[in-house]
Amino acid sequence: MEIKNVCVIGGGQMGRQIALCAAIYGYRVTVYDSFPGVPEKVRAWEDEYLAGRIQKGRMTEEAVAETKARFTVTDNLKTAAGDADLVIEAIVEVYEAKAKLFRELEPVIRPDTIVATNSSYMVSSMFRDCFKDPSRLCNAHFYNPALVMKFVEVVQGPHTSEETGKTVFEFCKSIGKIPVLMKKEISGFAANRITGVVNQEARYLVQNGYLTPEEVDIACEEGLKYPMGPFRLMDLTGIDLSYDLMQAMYKSSGVKPDCFDLIESMVKEGKLGRKSGHGFYDYV
Numbered sequence: 001m002e003i004k005n006v007c008v009i010g011g012g013q014m015g016r017q018i019a020l021c022a023a024i025y026g027y028r029v030t031v032y033d034s035f036p037g038v039p040e041k042v043r044a045w046e047d048e049y050l051a052g053r054i055q056k057g058r059m060t061e062e063a064v065a066e067t068k069a070r071f072t073v074t075d076n077l078k079t080a081a082g083d084a085d086l087v088i089e090a091i092v093e094v095y096e097a098k099a100k101l102f103r104e105l106e107p108v109i110r111p112d113t114i115v116a117t118n119s120s121y122m123v124s125s126m127f128r129d130c131f132k133d134p135s136r137l138c139n140a141h142f143y144n145p146a147l148v149m150k151f152v153e154v155v156q157g158p159h160t161s162e163e164t165g166k167t168v169f170e171f172c173k174s175i176g177k178i179p180v181l182m183k184k185e186i187s188g189f190a191a192n193r194i195t196g197v198v199n200q201e202a203r204y205l206v207q208n209g210y211l212t213p214e215e216v217d218i219a220c221e222e223g224l225k226y227p228m229g230p231f232r233l234m235d236l237t238g239i240d241l242s243y244d245l246m247q248a249m250y251k252s253s254g255v256k257p258d259c260f261d262l263i264e265s266m267v268k269e270g271k272l273g274r275k276s277g278h279g280f281y282d283y284v
């Protein structure tokens with residue numbers, strides 16, 4: 001199947017960057033976000049980002065004008081997804097929210113539209129019942145910042161057709177990414193599973209008073225040459241996202257994850273990481 005029109009659902013950190021990346025590479029893209037004020041924020045961000053590309057000499061004025069003409073933002077799901085060849089979902093990492101959205105999406109999309117979820121951990125088979133034909137459903141997990149990071153995990157579930165996996169894999173390549181196609185699904189996919197083991201140990205060391213978050217980051221950055229320690233990375237990806245994931249872990253295992261109370265108190269105080277200006281580190 002040839003992809004021309006792309007709909008990205010969720011105009012947050014990930015959705016807006018995935019969408020703009022696709023528009024830069026020539027796709028017609030519509031971002032849908034249901035939260036008041038977000039569409040305006042996405043348009044302002046897009047203007048600022050593209051103006052910066054011209055200033056830095058990375059894009060010509062003509063290329064920016066063409067990209068802008070291909071990039072639309074709306075608060076209407078039907079307008080955004082009705083004629084999409086590919087829908088990429090990037091709303092909050094909460095199962096019930098994603099399942100509700102997919103049920104609203106199903107009657108709106110064409111029978112041949114492919115749907116990919118950018119969930120960080122949830123395999124697409126968790127949502128197979130939301131669609132009449134789940135053979136068109138898979139995971140496409142981009143990395144943050146999605147305009148820069150090249151790695152994407154495209155994951156087929158048992159319900160996903162080979163054609164769907166291949167089409168999404170080729171789409172990712174066509175927007176400058178270096179994807180892997182996993183033909184067997186597993187929660188957390190590849191890179192997040194590996195990082196998850198490191199994060200668990202990092203949180204154990206902090207919870208039990210061996211090291212501060214800053215010292216864990218120094219150990220990883222200076223001792224292991226990681227580009228970013230786990231707590232600095234949490235600030236980048238969003239403390240609220242870590243909290244959503246830890247709540248799901250807590251609910252499924254009944255065991256409170258290390259640093260749960262710390263992360264919960266940070267979310268309550270509005271310390272969401274870089275996006276709010278404060279997290280484990282200060283950014284303002």
Ligand SMILES: NC(=O)c1ccc[n+]([C@@H]2O[C@H](COP(=O)([O-])OP(=O)(O)OC[C@H]3O[C@@H](n4cnc5c(N)ncnc54)[C@H](O)[C@@H]3O)[C@@H](O)[C@H]2O)c1
Pocket residue numbers: 009010011012013014015032033034035038089090091092093094097101118119120121141142143144236237238241
């Ligand atoms: N933040 C990361 O580093 C990262 C990396 C890879 C994948 N992900 C995944 O991407 C997804 C989005 O994460 P994010 O960090 O961009 O979140 P975010 O909170 O920055 O953005 C989510 C957006 O979705 C919108 N939204 C929520 N419910 C909606 C609905 N029902 N309909 C339409 N819009 C809705 C919100 O208004 C918000 O703008 C999550 O599944 C997350 O696990 C995040």
